Amino acid sequence: MDGPVERARAAVLGRLWSALRREPLDFVVGVRVAGGTAELTLRDGRVLRGPAPAPFGPHPPGLAVTLTGPATTDRAIAADHAAGADRTGAPDRTTGPNRLDGPNRSDRTDASGGGAVLDDPAALVRELPVAGRERFAEELGDSVANLALAYAEAPPPPTLGALAAMPAADAAVLGEQLVVAGHPLHPGCRTRLGMSAAEVRAYAPEHRPVVPVRWWAVPAGRWWSPAGLPPLLPVHPWQEAHVLGRYGGLLSPTDRVTAARPLMSLRTVAADGRTHLKLAVDVQMTSAVRRVSAAAVHNGPLLSGLVAGLAPAGFGVLAEDAGGAVCVGGEPVPALAVLRRAAPVGPAGSVVLPLAALSADGAPGRPPLAVQAARAAYGGDPVAFLRALLRVLLPPLAALLRAGVALEAHGQNTLVVLAAGRPVGLRYRDFGGVRVSAARLAAAGVAAPPLRGAVPCDDPAVLRTTVAAAAGVVVGELVAVLGRAGAEPGRCWAAVGGELAAAFAGADRAALLAAPVPVKATTAMRLAGDPLAERWAAMPYGWEGP
Structure with a gap:
């Protein structure tokens, strides 16, 4: 059966299975791939077997892995399982009206009697000999539930031509909402711990709702805004319902309500x-609870000006011109904060899309937008489209890196401007993952602004990793999608290598071409004692399979 539940389980399980093969996990002590099958040996002696995982799918319904061998005897793991350690306290999403898919399960046996067949990612995680498994299993159960809801109810995506014919503001929002399945490698691609199914329907972009955002008056002595926003805080309705009451009537509601779209x-x-308004929502989405830090409020306007001043023609910055936060005890509260950002604008007749939207699933019989663009502008040649996109994407990243700004250009915060299917420009937003080198800026004759947090960084390896990791995921997913549409992967990767060599120079070029693509090891991070500490996996360019 290929219903929404089966599709969601397979999509999340495929991401998890690929991560178990790829990422640095100390409980996986052996990996063997032969004849299209991958075999992972766990540290307790048990063995997982399944299809050799490709990093960007496809992950068809019915995907399962088989677990063989004796049950773990690790007392620490058994104690963790019994105590339910690391649970987040989020609403139960395993049964009842909040879910489409019913309880997590591990209830099938291989027909040959060779072990348990696991088609549910949460069930697989609960079998892993690692202390963080209960927390991660809960996250993946939630991810499956929300993705199944999206597959069941999300409206079909428009064509590229239909987007181009819409009013620009409507097309820009709808382009954001096409990415139904979320992050292409993270098994928690649709984790939203703390939201009920009704709240997901009311607030998640794939359901295309209108979200009423009320503005609240803040006492002048309680408001902090370096760029001078008036003391009015727009509050997401989820935050209003679940968080605002903790602050004891500190804010006063106004009659101003904005009909916003996620x-x-x-x-x-x-x-x-x-x-655009970046709001605080105290919900874990993928890996982190989404608040607005004081560093983000402080850095946003400074980084907007810095990047805009260094960027080449065709590269637009969606400026964060101001932000603000409520103060309690003299300190800004990240749960009561906002950033104001410019919306993307392209030339008349163009469409502005997040890079991730190019690879998003199309409707039955309707290919992804990248394939539609190749047909519209390049005679159906997907490699020509890929090369054109890389020529718009890579030179600005290289120029900014040379000058001292490493952009985290991933599929959500980097947008491409398409004119009749042709990439003609980029727009960049959200500076949280940016790294800025004062030394490189000084060499370029630019003074570094007084930035806070983790943004200042002079380590060239970190700067290059920031650029390569985000762009590598975007390019890898796009190559996989174009390959399923008939493109020869070798031609695609040859184009990637050629454009990298043309865009970057000197030590940056040598390092990027010599090293494997760094990819954030999101599964290893979620299973670690500190699930937010960065860990990395590596994939060589052209990596198409196990």
Whole structure:
């Protein structure tokens, strides 16, 4: 059966299975791939077997892995399982009306009697000999539930031609909402711990709702805004219902309510055709609870000006011109904060899309937008489209890296401007993952602004990793999607290598071409004692399979 539940389980399980093969996990002590089958030996002696995992799918319904061998005797793991350690306290999403897929399960046996057949990612995680498994299993159960809901109810995507014919503001929002399945490698691609199914329907972009955002008056002595926003805080309705009451009537409601539409991140909303609002929502989405830090409020306007001043023609910055936060005890509260950002605008007749939207699933019989663009502008040659996109994407990243700014250009925060299917420009937003080298800026004759947090960084390896990791995922997913549409992967990767060599120079070029692509090891991170500490996996360019 290929229903929404089966599709969601397979999509999340495929991401998890690929990560178990690829990422640095100390409980996986052996990996063997032969004849299209992967075999992973766990540290307790048991063995997982399944199809050799490709990093970007496809993961068809019916995907399962087989677990053989004796049950673990690790007392620490058994104690963790019994105590339910690391649970987040989120609503139960395993049964009842909040779910489509019923309880997590591990209830099939291989017909040959050779072990348990696991088709549910949460069930697989609960078998892993690692202490963080209960927390991660809960996250993946939630991811499956929300993705199944999206597959069951999300409206079909428009064509590229239909987007181009819409009013620009509507097309820009709808383009954000096409990415139904979320992050292409993270098994928690649709984790939203703390939201009920009704709240997901009401606020998640794939359901295309209108979200009423009320503005709250803040006492002047309680408001902090380095760029001078007036003391009015727009509050997401989920935050209003679940968090605002903790602050004891500190804020006063106004009659101002903005009919906003959620963008890819859910918590950033389009207030109108000119303004986006990045709101705090105390919900774990993928890996992190989504608040707005004081560093982000401080850095946003400074980084907007810095990047805009260094960027080449055709590269537009969606400026964060101001932000603000409520203060308690003299300190800004990340749960009561906002950033104001410019909405993307392209030339007349163009479409502005997040890079991730190019690879998003199409409707039955309707290919992804990248394939549609190749047909519209390049005679159906997907490699020509890929090369054109890389020529728009890579030179600005290289120029900014040379000058001292390493952009985290991933599929959500980097947008491409398409004119009749042709990439003609980029737009960049959200500076949380940016790294800035004062030394490189000084060499370029630019003074580094007074940035806070992890943004300042002079380590060239970190700067290069920031650029390569995000762009590598975007390019890898796009190559996989174009390959399923008939493109020869070898031609695609040859184009990638050629454009990398042309865009970057000197030590940056040598390092990027010599090293494997760094990819954030999201599964290893979620299973670690500190699930937010960065860990990395590596994939060589051209990596198409196990």
